[in-house]
Amino acid sequence: MTARPLNPRAALDTRESLLVQDPRTKARNATEKRFRAYGLTAIVVALLALVWLLVSIFGNGLPAFRQTFMTFPVTLDAALLDKGGKRDPADLAKATTFTYGKVLATSLGAEVTAKGIDLGAVQPKDLIKMISEESPATLRNLVLADPSLIGTTIDFTVLASGRIDGYYKGRVTMESAALDKNISPDQLALADRLKTAGVLGMKFNAGFLTMPDASDKRPEAAGLGVAIVGSLYMMFVVLILALPIGVATSVYLEEFAPQNKFTDLIEVNIANLAAVPSIVYGILGLAIFINFAGLPQSAPIVGGLVLTLMTLPRIIIPTRAALKAVPPSIRDAALGVGASRLQTITHHVLPLAMPGILTGTIIGLAQALGETAPLLLIGMVAFVRDFPGAPPDGLFDPAAALPVQIYNWTQRGDPGFVERASGAIIVLLVFLIAMNAVAIYFRRKFERRW
Amino acid sequence: MKDQRLETRVDTQTIKIEARKAQVYYGTNHAIIDVDVDIMDKTVTAFIGPSGCGKSTFLRCLNRMNDTIPSCRVEGSITLEGENIYDPRVDPVQLRARIGMVFQKPNPFPKSIYDNVAYGPKIHGLTRNKAELDEVVETCLRKAALWNEVKDRLQSPGTGLSGGQQQRLCIARAIATSPEVLLMDEPCSALDPIATAQVEELIDELRSQFSVVIVTHSMQQAARVSQRTAFFHLGYLVEFGETGQIFTNPKDPRTESYISGRIG
Ligand SMILES: Nc1ncnc2c1ncn2[C@@H]1O[C@H](COP(=O)(O)OP(=O)(O)OP(=O)(O)O)[C@@H](O)[C@H]1O
């Protein structure tokens, strides 16, 4: 007696050798292969886009980190700079940047003569146009800070003008210079001769990171200093406010809140707040912190508060997810040996959720660092030349912010600012990568513990 | 004071936990219905019954672990030495320090073996210094038959142990707070026969100090370790009595069919 097969279709099965794939297996394998090909294509496309982005940003931005400088001896003529002759600060301040410009031009002219460089068709009075308009001010500040320099000759390094810098970066050509009232081909030719003589050269531009922004006409002097300090201050405010408030909120909602309509309402609101466009937070900040609370405009404290509001839901959501992901058996274990709820949370749940919390926080911070729109509304787009003071008071001084500075520079007319904007993007990216590296470090560090 | 203790040690029939008309609801689901149980001091009580009959639920009522389940509601009275543990004045945290628990699934803390055992004594301030704590840890690990396997790696994570070792670690952790009652929910379901035998030996030993309540699916285990057995069925306590009597001469036909393997 033969047993009936369990599966009626089994009788229809034509079982063949394992070495031959049956049609179903073949179809399955083909589907899988196709799916893998789609995935691979997607990744390749994404990578290409990324590479293209990086190449374009780095191609445009890296030149910002190198700058054309001129170094020559500058004779600080006491007769010009200190008419009173008593080194009285009030007297010294009377010498304007215009006077210092003349000092620089005279000294450069003297250097050109001394080195036997042919001026060509360049008039001695036009020599000053080859130097950045920023340089007389730099020299003046130097002298005002140290009046004993007056009467001596110092080796001074000045920024070359933006056009000459552009010439060595390929932005300015002889042809374009012929049409440009700010520079002439003769001056470019002279710059070449100065370069050969060693007066003019390119080197690393630390000022890009340390100097404040400069006006429209002086891209060569524009730096990120104030923006970096402003962004750091804001991140500081966001970190000390958003992390504790966010974690406390999450812990309360996740572990203590009674399950009722009110809690549900709060949860829905937090989820929605995370999706609110950032510019709305800017309007809110303008209304509450500036118009109502009377905090100063353009101040990192206001920017930090606005970004805190924006970051909070973005910290709360991953933190709650991290708390939820802690296995309930751990809570049971702790409660089972008689730990209180708070002990259970602080001793067991939070340490386990820590990698998730920190990752969420740092990603929230990174988003806040790159946020532009709300800052525009609270006046962080203002042109700020003075560094804010040391915290906490400095938090109330006007400052700029990295992303706003980028936005700002892309709006400027001088082509020199294109390179500055891309350079600033590189700085921002470096900050973001550093923050993500910190996130990864913390995650590893805490994960190793268990 | 001393005399009193002596008395309780002599009289093994002191009632430690007393449940009267205990009801447990999960929302509208009536999971435990009219359960009357007396847990004797210095006795091992076994809860048996088919899956889903409410053994774990009732066990978790005894140290108020059910408080963590929002939908769970307990009615009736459950007393520990005459005091209602569901009295609003009772702090469940204090209660759980006196009624320890070992869970069905091993759940060591993701910390070192040492810290797992030391945690309870630390938060309850049971030891005065490190030396005392070391001693408690060693004693508990020895009692849980784990000491020899882990004495050289007390600082390695408890989660790195095998399932059976983890369960014994959890037992060590539970007895480290010197509870008066130890609740064990299928403590041996993840253990091999050797470890099971060790745990059973431990339970027998613990009987001299605590009262133990153990949930088990193994009739043999219930017969081996317990003095009293409670048979649950569909949320009702069907029969409760001396283990010998339950297994040899059950009064209720349902008990009979369960222990002879006809329902379950
Ligand atoms: N957290 C919960 N929420 C809702 N219902 C629950 C919950 N835990 C248990 N129940 C229900 O209560 C009843 C008893 O469950 P319990 O876990 O006590 O059974 P058990 O006897 O321990 O079973 P097992 O032997 O399989 O562990 C079941 O019907 C179950 O569905």
Ligand SMILES: [Mg+2]
């Ligand atoms: Mg159970």
